[in-house]
Structure formats: C-alpha cells, structure tokens
Amino acid sequence: MKPFRYQAPGSVDAAVEVVEPMGVAGQGGAFLAGGTTLIDLMKLHVVTPPSLTDVKRLGLDQIEETDGEIRVGSRVTMAEASEHPLFLERAPALSDALWKAASPQLRNIATLGGNVLQRTRCPYFRDNVSPCNKRDPGSGCAAIGGINRLLAVLGTSENCIATYAGDFANALILFDPVVETRTAADGPRQIPFSDLHVLPGDNPAKETILGDDELITGYRFKLPDWARRSLYVKARDRESYAFALASAAVALDLDGDTIREARLGLGGVATVPWRAREAEEFLKGKTVSEETALETGRIAFDGAQGYEHNAFKIPLGRQVVAKAILDAAKMDVAGAAGMTGQSGGAN
Amino acid sequence: MSNPPDKRDLPEKTGPEVTRRGFLSGTATAGAAALGSAAAATRDALGQKVDAAGGETVDISLVINGTAYERSVDARTTVLDLLREELDLTGTKVGCNHGQCGACTVLMNGTRVNSCLLLAAMADGARITTIEGLASGIGELHPMQAAFLEHDGFQCGYCTPGQIVSAIGCVKEGHATSEAEIREYMSGNLCRCGAYKGITEAIIEARDATNSSDVGGA
The missing domain is CATH 3.10.20.30 (Beta-grasp domain)
Structure with a gap:
C-alpha cells in the first residue's frame, strides 16, 4: 500500500467536514467502512487515497421500522442485515442477495453503505497495468477485445463493459429506496436509489452521482406485504463464494396465479444495479407459466450486447430470470396468495 | 539391503542448531x-x-x-x-493477502x-x-482443535488455523446446523489439499460436543 493518513472522526458532520475530496478514479480521499474492497484495491495500487476517513465511530448501525417505513443505517453489516427478521421474513430477496454474496468473514465486516459502492471485478481494472477508462480515464478498454467472460452485456458503452459486482443492490432496487446522504456544504440529501449509479457512457471513472465529500448514511424504503414473495437467484461458477455470472431478484404480487405486479432486478450482467422495467410491465396481468417466465427473460435482455467470451450470459440470464419467477410463484408465503393448487408447496 | 538406521541411532547434531x-x-x-x-x-x-x-x-x-x-x-x-x-504470533497465516482464502481468519470481538x-x-x-x-493449556486443546485432529481435517496444514478459527465462528453464529449449511458458511476458507470432508466432520463433532456458547467462548 502507498502511505496514507488515517482519521476516525466522531460524528457524521465531522466526517464530511474532514474527508479529503474524493476526486475521480479513486485517487482522492476515501471513506473507510468495512474496507473489504478498498483495502484490497489499495494493496493492488488500483486506488491510492492519500487519506482514509474511517466511519467506525459514526453509529449508523441500526435497522428500524417507523410507521411502515424501514430505515437501514449504512454501517449495518451484510451479515447483520441478512439475518434481520425485516429482511428474512418481509423481503427474502434482500436476505438472499446478502448471504449469497462474499464469504462469512467478509460479510461480518462489510457494510451496506460500502457494499452498494463495491467496485467492479473486471480483471483489467484490477491488474493496474492494462488500459482501463475506469481506472485511468482516456487510456482505453482492454476488456472489450480481451478476455471478457465475466463482463457485462447490459448498460455497456464503447468505453467500458465492467460488470457491477454487487448483489444486494440488485435486490434493494426492487423496493425503490431513497439513499440518505450527507455533505459538508449542503447537509442531508435524498437520492432515489435508481439514480445513484450512472452508466459508464463516456466517463466510466464516474460510477455514482455522489459528490466529493458525500457520505451515504442509510437507506429508507417501504416493503409491500407481497415483498414476502421475493427471492434472489444467483448463477455462478461454483456453488458458493463466487460473483454472479447472472442473477435475478424477483418480487411477485399474485392474485391466485395471476400476476398483479412484479419487480425484477438483474445482477452479474450489467454495468450498474439493473431494474428490468419493461419485463415488469410485460408480467402485469399475466398468468404464471413457464412460457411467460421465459418470455420475460427474453424481454429483460432485449438490447443486450455480448462480446467474444460473455455472450453466454444472455441465454443464461434469460433462464435465471425465468427460474426466479417460477420459484417465486411457488414460494409458500404466509398471508399472501400462492399459485392456485400449489400454495401449499414447499420451496 | 540393510534397513536405514533408526533416527534414535543417529549421532547427536554438532554445532549451533538451526531449526526452520x-x-x-x-x-x-x-x-x-x-x-x-x-x-x-x-x-x-x-x-x-x-x-x-x-x-x-x-x-x-x-x-x-x-x-x-x-x-x-x-x-x-x-x-x-x-x-x-510485530507480535510473533505466526499461527495466523498469510494466504492470498486479499480476503479470498480465509487463511488469516481471526475473531474480532468474537466475530470471524x-x-x-x-x-x-x-x-x-x-x-x-x-x-x-484457543487452547486452554498444554495438552488441553480447544474442542474444535481436537476435532480437527480426530477427523484429519487437514493435510498440509497451512489453511488449518484459519479453518479452525472460522469453524468456531461458524458454530457460534448458529450456521452449523447441517452439513449443507456448514459447507455454505465455511466457503470463505479454501483448502487446496481438499480436506473438506474431514473439516465438515470435525465441525459437526465439535458442535455436538459443546454447546455453541462454549465453542464460541474463545
């Protein structure tokens, strides 16, 4: 690691005041939470912050529900959230996406604030040598003509095809949360979650709309009762502790076997946490069937662009979407209607 | 063809002793x-x-x-x-040094x-x-250490300190209720020798031999 200064201020106000401007491509200061991405990238010299502002003394570690609204502090760990009843019972997709990510050791310290901002696993970004517009703006993209098996097929640009690596964000996005942040100059700010990440476009180094000193303090959202019928299906190279090749978060509002409303998020295939809104529209009013589920998968990957080694993600992703829909429809959910004749079926 | 001499018959080493x-x-x-x-x-x-x-x-x-x-x-x-x-506590191993292999697992405030x-x-x-x-004294291994010995939960032994510490965390977290759950919740510890079968058996034995608060009391 390159030398850096370390500070651990005692309040959110102090933290945003003293943090060194973060700048582009990770070369400025940085907030430090669990550090499981940041310290890793610092060891690789992919990011070289001159200073770290540790958020460990800021609290922000509670999950609470007030008047039907859930507020999750950004310092809640992945492990804590994955086992919290609000997630486990009221929105299993959120719990699934957390426990199916990383390893227990990482989840015990990685936080939800940091997890949503997890950097890509693109090998050319991480090697610190290859041309990479995300790490070294203007240098080009070695991935597009390189070994791109793990990279994205949705939301790409001619400058970057780096996959958004996280899982939790692909499930959280289903519930239209608000991201609560703080800056020194402007105080608290609320950002619709789906606006937080930005497509690579012409400037892959800019991954979010967060300002230079902006700290995520938490997430706020409401869970409809039918979020109990939600899950996260993750296809990967090994059964555990691997990044998604393709994943799907699904929540279904069922009336018998008719879909009143559906939410669909995709992971492992896109450059940002991905909400498949056209596929959601298609599902409205449809009867649950294998044919409907597969057609939804096709719609979700409309416009996807495969490259030399990753085109398999398009048919794989369609199947993962279909499986997620069919599995969600079969869930035995207390208090929510299941598929006719199958509501007693175990999942 | 004569048998090689028993090690006990070898002459005493001379000169300053250098061990690995x-x-x-x-x-x-x-x-x-x-x-x-x-x-x-x-x-x-x-x-x-x-x-x-x-x-x-x-x-x-x-x-x-x-x-x-x-x-x-x-x-x-x-x-x-x-x-x-700095502290000469070399039992904790350096593996990948990037959070991918689990060889360096320790408990912080009881959490792995x-x-x-x-x-x-x-x-x-x-x-x-x-x-x-972990051990409470010479010859008094932690139940998880004893179970790893009993079940051959290792071959070369390099990942073993991380496996044992992680296993204690796994039991304490309540994620050792079945073999499938142990496999999922021990996935952050890689063993290149492939001793997973013995590791899993060891965790089951240590889990059953002690209640979880004892195992996690480290």
Whole structure:
C-alpha cells in the first residue's frame, strides 16, 4: 500500500467536514467502512487515497421500522442485515442477495453503505497495468477485445463493459429506496436509489452521482406485504463464494396465479444495479407459466450486447430470470396468495 | 539391503542448531525491528507522525488472546501484519493477502474476519482471538482443535488455523446446523489439499460436543 493518513472522526458532520475530496478514479480521499474492497484495491495500487476517513465511530448501525417505513443505517453489516427478521421474513430477496454474496468473514465486516459502492471485478481494472477508462480515464478498454467472460452485456458503452459486482443492490432496487446522504456544504440529501449509479457512457471513472465529500448514511424504503414473495437467484461458477455470472431478484404480487405486479432486478450482467422495467410491465396481468417466465427473460435482455467470451450470459440470464419467477410463484408465503393448487408447496 | 538406521541411532547434531521455525522467527523479528525503527519517526508539517517511508503512524491498543498491547504502527499495518511481524504470533497465516482464502481468519470481538483486510487502526480497542488463544493449556486443546485432529481435517496444514478459527465462528453464529449449511458458511476458507470432508466432520463433532456458547467462548 502507498502511505496514507488515517482519521476516525466522531460524528457524521465531522466526517464530511474532514474527508479529503474524493476526486475521480479513486485517487482522492476515501471513506473507510468495512474496507473489504478498498483495502484490497489499495494493496493492488488500483486506488491510492492519500487519506482514509474511517466511519467506525459514526453509529449508523441500526435497522428500524417507523410507521411502515424501514430505515437501514449504512454501517449495518451484510451479515447483520441478512439475518434481520425485516429482511428474512418481509423481503427474502434482500436476505438472499446478502448471504449469497462474499464469504462469512467478509460479510461480518462489510457494510451496506460500502457494499452498494463495491467496485467492479473486471480483471483489467484490477491488474493496474492494462488500459482501463475506469481506472485511468482516456487510456482505453482492454476488456472489450480481451478476455471478457465475466463482463457485462447490459448498460455497456464503447468505453467500458465492467460488470457491477454487487448483489444486494440488485435486490434493494426492487423496493425503490431513497439513499440518505450527507455533505459538508449542503447537509442531508435524498437520492432515489435508481439514480445513484450512472452508466459508464463516456466517463466510466464516474460510477455514482455522489459528490466529493458525500457520505451515504442509510437507506429508507417501504416493503409491500407481497415483498414476502421475493427471492434472489444467483448463477455462478461454483456453488458458493463466487460473483454472479447472472442473477435475478424477483418480487411477485399474485392474485391466485395471476400476476398483479412484479419487480425484477438483474445482477452479474450489467454495468450498474439493473431494474428490468419493461419485463415488469410485460408480467402485469399475466398468468404464471413457464412460457411467460421465459418470455420475460427474453424481454429483460432485449438490447443486450455480448462480446467474444460473455455472450453466454444472455441465454443464461434469460433462464435465471425465468427460474426466479417460477420459484417465486411457488414460494409458500404466509398471508399472501400462492399459485392456485400449489400454495401449499414447499420451496 | 540393510534397513536405514533408526533416527534414535543417529549421532547427536554438532554445532549451533538451526531449526526452520527458529530461522523464520528470527527473520520475522528482523522485519519487526525494521518496522519498529520506521515507526520511531518524526512528525510532518501538519504535525502528523510519519515513518521513514512517509506513512503516518497510528497509536492503537488491542487485547489479543487476553493480553493487552499498545503499539504505534504505520497506518498501513493490517492486523495480520501486526500479529505476525510485530507480535510473533505466526499461527495466523498469510494466504492470498486479499480476503479470498480465509487463511488469516481471526475473531474480532468474537466475530470471524479476514485479518489481511483489516487495518490495525480499524481494530483499535478490539478484542482479537487467534489460533494461539484457543487452547486452554498444554495438552488441553480447544474442542474444535481436537476435532480437527480426530477427523484429519487437514493435510498440509497451512489453511488449518484459519479453518479452525472460522469453524468456531461458524458454530457460534448458529450456521452449523447441517452439513449443507456448514459447507455454505465455511466457503470463505479454501483448502487446496481438499480436506473438506474431514473439516465438515470435525465441525459437526465439535458442535455436538459443546454447546455453541462454549465453542464460541474463545
């Protein structure tokens, strides 16, 4: 690691005041939470912050529900959230996406604030040598003509095809949360979650709309009762502790076997946490069937662009979407209607 | 063809004895000395303490295996660096050094974490338990250590300290209720020898031999 200064201020106000401007491509200061991405990238010299502002003394570690609204502090760990009843019972997709990510050791310290901002696993970004517009703006993209098996097929640009690596964000996005942040100059700010990440476009180094000193303090959202019928299906190279090749978060509002409303998020295939809104529209009013589920998968990957080694993600992703829909429809959910004749079926 | 002589028949070694462990330990001490001299550095223009390489030093206090330590360390020092290079607690192993293999697993305030990605500064004030802190005395292994021996939960042994510490965390978290759950919740510890079958059996035995609060009491 390159030398850096370390500070651990005692309040959110102090933290945003003293943090060194973060700048582009990770070369400025940085907030430090669990550090499981940041310290890793610092060891690789992919990011070289001159200073770290540790958020460990800021609290922000509670999950609470007030008047039907859930507020999750950004310092809640992945492990804590994955086992919290609000997630486990009221929105299993959120719990699934957390426990199916990383390893227990990482989840015990990685936080939800940091997890949503997890950097890509693109090998050319991480090697610190290859041309990479995300790490070294203007240098080009070695991935597009390189070994791109793990990279994205949705939301790409001619400058970057780096996959958004996280899982939790692909499930959280289903519930239209608000991201609560703080800056020194402007105080608290609320950002619709789906606006937080930005497509690579012409400037892959800019991954979010967060300002230079902006700290995520938490997430706020409401869970409809039918979020109990939600899950996260993750296809990967090994059964555990691997990044998604393709994943799907699904929540279904069922009336018998008719879909009143559906939410669909995709992971492992896109450059940002991905909400498949056209596929959601298609599902409205449809009867649950294998044919409907597969057609939804096709719609979700409309416009996807495969490259030399990753085109398999398009048919794989369609199947993962279909499986997620069919599995969600079969869930035995207390208090929510299941598929006719199958509501007693175990999942 | 004669049998090779029994080892007990070999002549006594002459000259100064050099063992692998002693040699490595000596090397580590030399490294720690270098780190120590670097840490005894000056202050920069802003009054921050800096070491010879220009890094800031951070004052930390930790309780490791029941012993309190106070140190001034380079801010870049990980808990893994601190344990091995400064405190001579080399039971915790360096594997990938990037949070991917679990060889460096320790318990922080009772929770398993990768010490290679944990800055010592982040752990200031924490209680750390390493493999050296598990046995209650000579010949009195922690139940998890004994179970790993009993079930051959290792071959080369390099991943073993991390596996054992992680296994204690796994049981304590309540994620050792079935073989499938153990496999899922031990996936952060890789074993290149493939001793997973013995590891899983060991965890089941240790889980059943003690209640979870005992196993996690480390």
